[in-house]
Amino acid sequence: MKPDEFMKKYGFVEEDEKEHSLQENAKERARHLHRPNAGTPFDWEDWERYQQETDEGEEKTN
Numbered sequence: 001m002k003p004d005e006f007m008k009k010y011g012f013v014e015e016d017e018k019e020h021s022l023q024e025n026a027k028e029r030a031r032h033l034h035r036p037n038a039g040t041p042f043d044w045e046d047w048e049r050y051q052q053e054t055d056e057g058e059e060k061t062n
Contacts, residue, residue, distance in 0.1 A: 031049070035047070
């Protein structure tokens, strides 16, 4: 039996505990986009294009 299974079985860990895996962290970053710290020029072009699209979308809905 794995340690985490033992902890869950005997109630030492709550089931709703947030997972801290690379996959979960990547999903969280994708849900909450922010200005990139580094990257290639292509990354920055994508970021600027995304910002323009979201700004235009907000203007259309208002």
